[in-house]
Amino acid sequence: MLFQNITTMDENGGTQSNRFVAIKDDRIAYIGDAAPEEDFGRSYDGRGRLLLPGFYNAHAHSPMTLLRGYGENLGLQDWLATRIFPFEDKLDGNAVYWGTLLAIAESLRFGIVSTTDMYNFCEDMVRAALESGVKMNVGRAILSFNDGDDLFSLENFREAKALYASYNGAGGGRVKVDMSLHAEYTSNPGVAGQLADYMKELGAGMHVHVSETQKEHEECKERHGGKTPVEYLASLGLFDTKATAAHCVWVTDADMEILAEKGVTVASCPVSNMKLASGVCDVPRLLKKGVNVAIGTDGDASNNSLNFIEEMKFFALGNKIMKQDPTLVTPAETIRAATAAGAASQGRTDCGAIRVGNKADLIAVDLTVPNMHPVHDLANNLVYAASGSDIRLTMVDGKTLYEDGEYKTLDIEKILFETGKATDKILKALKHG
Amino acid sequence: MLFQNITTMDENGGTQSNRFVAIKDDRIAYIGDAAPEEDFGRSYDGRGRLLLPGFYNAHAHSPMTLLRGYGENLGLQDWLATRIFPFEDKLDGNAVYWGTLLAIAESLRFGIVSTTDMYNFCEDMVRAALESGVKMNVGRAILSFNDGDDLFSLENFREAKALYASYNGAGGGRVKVDMSLHAEYTSNPGVAGQLADYMKELGAGMHVHVSETQKEHEECKERHGGKTPVEYLASLGLFDTKATAAHCVWVTDADMEILAEKGVTVASCPVSNMKLASGVCDVPRLLKKGVNVAIGTDGDASNNSLNFIEEMKFFALGNKIMKQDPTLVTPAETIRAATAAGAASQGRTDCGAIRVGNKADLIAVDLTVPNMHPVHDLANNLVYAASGSDIRLTMVDGKTLYEDGEYKTLDIEKILFETGKATDKILKALKHG
Numbered sequence: 005m006l007f008q009n010i011t012t013m014d015e016n017g018g019t020q021s022n023r024f025v026a027i028k029d030d031r032i033a034y035i036g037d038a039a040p041e042e043d044f045g046r047s048y049d050g051r052g053r054l055l056l057p058g059f060y061n062a063h064a065h066s067p068m069t070l071l072r073g074y075g076e077n078l079g080l081q082d083w084l085a086t087r088i089f090p091f092e093d094k095l096d097g098n099a100v101y102w103g104t105l106l107a108i109a110e111s112l113r114f115g116i117v118s119t120t121d122m123y124n125f126c127e128d129m130v131r132a133a134l135e136s137g138v139k140m141n142v143g144r145a146i147l148s149f150n151d152g153d154d155l156f157s158l159e160n161f162r163e164a165k166a167l168y169a170s171y172n173g174a175g176g177g178r179v180k181v182d183m184s185l186h187a188e189y190t191s192n193p194g195v196a197g198q199l200a201d202y203m204k205e206l207g208a209g210m211h212v213h214v215s216e217t218q219k220e221h222e223e224c225k226e227r228h229g230g231k232t233p234v235e236y237l238a239s240l241g242l243f244d245t246k247a248t249a250a251h252c253v254w255v256t257d258a259d260m261e262i263l264a265e266k267g268v269t270v271a272s273c274p275v276s277n278m279k280l281a282s283g284v285c286d287v288p289r290l291l292k293k294g295v296n297v298a299i300g301t302d303g304d305a306s307n308n309s310l311n312f313i314e315e316m317k318f319f320a321l322g323n324k325i326m327k328q329d330p331t332l333v334t335p336a337e338t339i340r341a342a343t344a345a346g347a348a349s350q351g352r353t354d355c356g357a358i359r360v361g362n363k364a365d366l367i368a369v370d371l372t373v374p375n376m377h378p379v380h381d382l383a384n385n386l387v388y389a390a391s392g393s394d395i396r397l398t399m400v401d402g403k404t405l406y407e408d409g410e411y412k413t414l415d416i417e418k419i420l421f422e423t424g425k426a427t428d429k430i431l432k433a434l435k436h437g
Numbered sequence: 438m439l440f441q442n443i444t445t446m447d448e449n450g451g452t453q454s455n456r457f458v459a460i461k462d463d464r465i466a467y468i469g470d471a472a473p474e475e476d477f478g479r480s481y482d483g484r485g486r487l488l489l490p491g492f493y494n495a496h497a498h499s500p501m502t503l504l505r506g507y508g509e510n511l512g513l514q515d516w517l518a519t520r521i522f523p524f525e526d527k528l529d530g531n532a533v534y535w536g537t538l539l540a541i542a543e544s545l546r547f548g549i550v551s552t553t554d555m556y557n558f559c560e561d562m563v564r565a566a567l568e569s570g571v572k573m574n575v576g577r578a579i580l581s582f583n584d585g586d587d588l589f590s591l592e593n594f595r596e597a598k599a600l601y602a603s604y605n606g607a608g609g610g611r612v613k614v615d616m617s618l619h620a621e622y623t624s625n626p627g628v629a630g631q632l633a634d635y636m637k638e639l640g641a642g643m644h645v646h647v648s649e650t651q652k653e654h655e656e657c658k659e660r661h662g663g664k665t666p667v668e669y670l671a672s673l674g675l676f677d678t679k680a681t682a683a684h685c686v687w688v689t690d691a692d693m694e695i696l697a698e699k700g701v702t703v704a705s706c707p708v709s710n711m712k713l714a715s716g717v718c719d720v721p722r723l724l725k726k727g728v729n730v731a732i733g734t735d736g737d738a739s740n741n742s743l744n745f746i747e748e749m750k751f752f753a754l755g756n757k758i759m760k761q762d763p764t765l766v767t768p769a770e771t772i773r774a775a776t777a778a779g780a781a782s783q784g785r786t787d788c789g790a791i792r793v794g795n796k797a798d799l800i801a802v803d804l805t806v807p808n809m810h811p812v813h814d815l816a817n818n819l820v821y822a823a824s825g826s827d828i829r830l831t832m833v834d835g836k837t838l839y840e841d842g843e844y845k846t847l848d849i850e851k852i853l854f855e856t857g858k859a860t861d862k863i864l865k866a867l868k869h870g
Contacts, residue, residue: 113807281758420807
C-alpha cells in the first residue's frame with residue numbers, strides 16, 4: 005500500500021503535508037516527499053486525509069460492551085452491586101467472545117489499533133483479537149479474598165498462567181499476555197507478593213487498578229500501615245517488570261516519584277473517572293515527574309464508548325477545569341499519550357510513530373469535514389474539533405481492517421445480532437434469578 | 438416525506454419503536470403505528486435509525502469558526518488580547534458570511550437545527566441562515582465603554598435596531614432577532630437601562646453573557662453595590678422579556694431564584710467553560726429551582742467544535758465530577774436541555790418535540806454502528822455512546838438540509854475554500870500590522 009499526497013502527523017502532533025508513505029508487509033517501508041520507485045501495490049489517495057499513528061488504548065475491559073448503558077445515574081456501590089456484578093456473574097465464554105468482537109469493531113471505527121485489557125474468559129478475548137487482526141495486551145484478572153490463599157491454587161491465577169503459556173506472542177506478536185492483579189483491595193500481600201516473584205521469573209508485565217477512588221486509596225493506607233496503593237504494590241515488587249497502573253487519580257507526589265523511577269505507565273481514564281465521579285488524574289504533575297502517561301477508555305459500562313478522539317478531548321480538558329488553568333495539557337501532550345506513550349506501555353517499541361521500520365499501525369482521519377476547517381493547527385483540530393467517527397481507515401500491522409465504514413475481517417451484522425442475543429439471554433437469566 | 442418503521446425519541450429521551458412519522462410542508466402531520474392513508478411523498482426507511490427533535494444550540498458565535506484552533510493553551514486574558522481581539526478586528530462582512538456558512542454546515546452535520554447567536558456583521562449571518570434553511574436567533578452585540586454614552590447614538594445599537602426592523606421573523610419565522618447586550622462588564626447602567634425600556638416596547642428578547650468567570654462575577658459586585666450580574670441585569674429590567682443568560686457558572690442561589698421567577702433560560706456551555714477553565718454551571722441546582730436550562734456550544738474558538746452530542750456528554754459529566762456525585766444530570770435531563778428547553782429559549786414553542794402540528798425540525802441518528810449496541814436504553818446510548826457525526830439526516834421546517842454527508846442547500850467545497858481564503862487574508866493583514 006502506498007499513501008500518496010497525504011498529510012502526516014507525528015506522535016507529538018507535528019505535521020508535514022503532501023507526503024508519500026509506503027507499507028510493505030507489516031511495516032512502514034518508505035516515507036518521502038515523492039513517490040518511491042518500488043511498487044507497493046494499492047495506491048491510497050491521501051488528499052484530504054491526515055495519516056497518524058493509531059491509538060493505543062491503555063486500559064479497558066472489552067467484553068463490557070455488553071453492559072453499555074445498563075444501569076446509569078447510580079452511586080458506585082449501587083451500580084456495582086445491583087447492575088455490574090450480577091450481570092457479570094452470568095457471563096460465559098460465548099458472551100465474552102461476541103462482546104469482545106463488538107469492542108473491536110467499535111475500536112477500529114474509532115482508530116484504536118491495540119488495547120490493554122483485563123477480564124475473564126480471556127481465551128475467548130484472544131480468539132476475537134486473533135481473528136480480527138487487532139493487537140491486544142490481555143490479562144486474566146487475578147483476585148483473592150482470603151488472607152490464607154496461595155497464589156498457585158487460585159483458579160484465576162491458573163487461568164492467567166495457562167493464557168500466558170498458550171498465547172503470549174501469538175499472532176506475530178499482536179497478542180501479549182500480562183499478569184493482571186485486579187487491585188490492592190481485591191487481593192492480599194501473600195498472593196500479590198507471590199505473583200510479583202512469579203512475574204519476574206517469567207518476564208511478564210503487570211496491569212493493575214491503582215488509586216481509582218479516594219476510598220480505595222485511603223482504605224489501603226489503613227490496611228497496610230500507611231502505605232498508599234503505589235507504595236504497597238511497589239514494596240511487593242509488582243512494578244519490577246513493565247507495568248501499567250490504571251486510573252491513578254489519588255496518587256501522591258511520592259507515588260509519582262515511584263511510578264517515574266520504576267517506569268510504570270499511568271493509564272488515565274478521564275471519561276470513566278468523570279462519569280463515576282472518581283476524580284481527575286493529575287496529568288500535568290505526572291508528566292513533570294517524568295511518568296509515562298497513556299490514555300484508557302476503561303470498560304464501556306462506565307464510559308460508555310470507545311470514542312478515542314472524544315477521550316482525548318476529555319483528557320485535555322479535565323485538568324484545565326480542575327486546576328482552573330487553561331494552559332494545562334496541550335494537544336501535543338494529548339496526542340503523544342494516545343499514540344507513542346500507549347504503545348510504549350504495551351511494550352510495543354516499534355509502534356506508535358510513523359517511522360521507517362516501525363509496524364504499520366496507522367489511521368487516516370477525514371480533513372474534508374467542516375469541523376476540521378480552517379486549519380490554523382491540525383493538532384488543535386484533531387484533539388478539540390474532530391469527531392470520533394471521522395476516521396476513514398484503520399490499519400494494523402500493515403493490514404487495512406476498517407475503511408469507510410466497512411470491516412475487512414469482521415461480520416458486523418452478525419456481531420450486532422450475537423451480542424444482542426447474548427445480552428438478552430443474560431437479562432432473562434437475571435429476571436428468573 | 439414519510440419516515441417508516443423508525444424508532445422515535447421524545448424530548449425527554451423516551452422511545453417508541455416501529456413508528457410512522459409524516460411531514461407535510463413544514464410541519465409534522467401524522468404520527469402512528471402504521472402507514473397513513475394519505476400520500477406524503479418520499480418514503481424514508483427508518484429501520485436502524487432513531488428520529489428525535491433536532492438540537493437547539495442556545496449560545497454561539499457562529500463566525501468564530503474562522504478562529505478554530507487559533508491560539509490554544511493560553512490564559513484567558515492572553516488569549517483574548519493576543520489572538521481573539523486582533524483577529525476579530527480584521528473581520529469584514531464577507532469573512533463573517535463564509536464563517537457563518539461554515540458553522541451552519543458543521544451544525545447540520547451535528548444535528549443542530551437552530552442557533553442563538555450574538556456577533557457583528559449580523560446581516561451577513563442572517564443571509565447565510567436564510568440561504569441555508571436553518572433557524573437562527575441573532576443579535577448584534579451591544580457594547581458601550583463610556584459612562585456617558587447614549588444608547589441611541591451607539592453605532593452597534595443602531596445596527597441592532599436596523600437588524601430587528603429588517604429581519605425579525607424572516608424566512609417564515611426561521612430568523613428571529615434578539616437584542617444582545619454583550620455583558621454587564623462591557624456596558625453601563627445608563628445604556629443597559631435604556632435598552633431594557635426599548636426592548637419592552639418592541640417585545641424583543643434578550644441574549645446576554647452572565648457570570649461566565651468568577652472575576653466578572655466579583656467585579657460586577659464591586660461596581661454595582663454588591664449586586665451580582667443577575668441582580669444587576671434584573672434590576673434594570675433586562676429580564677422582563679424572554680431572555681437567555683449564557684454561561685451562569687458563578688450564579689448564586691438568589692440569582693437562580695430570580696432566573697426562575699423571570700423565566701430566563703440559562704444556556705450552559707460545558708465544553709467552553711472547561712476549556713477556558715471558567716468553571717462548571719450548577720445544572721442540578723438550576724433545574725431544582727425551576728430554571729429552564731438549555732445547552733450552548735459557545736464560539737468555535739473556545740470549544741472547538743459544534744459537536745452537540747459530545748456537548749451533551751460534557752453537560753452530563755461536568756456536574757458529576759465537580760460535585761463528586763455520579764447520580765447528577767441524567768440522560769433525560771440532558772436530552773430535554775438539548776431539544777425542548779433550547780427551542781423554548783428561542784421562543785419557538787411549536788418546535789423541540791415530535792408532536793403533530795409542530796414544526797418538523799428533526800434528526801435521524803444511525804443505530805447500526807457498533808457503539809450504539811447493545812440497546813439497554815437508547816437515551817443512555819445517545820448521550821454517552823453516540824458519536825457526534827453519526828447523524829444521518831437533519832431536517833428543518835420539513836426540508837432535508839443534510840443527509841448521509843451531503844448538503845442540500847450548501848456548496849461545502851466552496852465554503853471550505855472561501856473560509857480558508859478569508860482566514861488567510863486576515864492572517865496576512867495581522868502579519869503586516
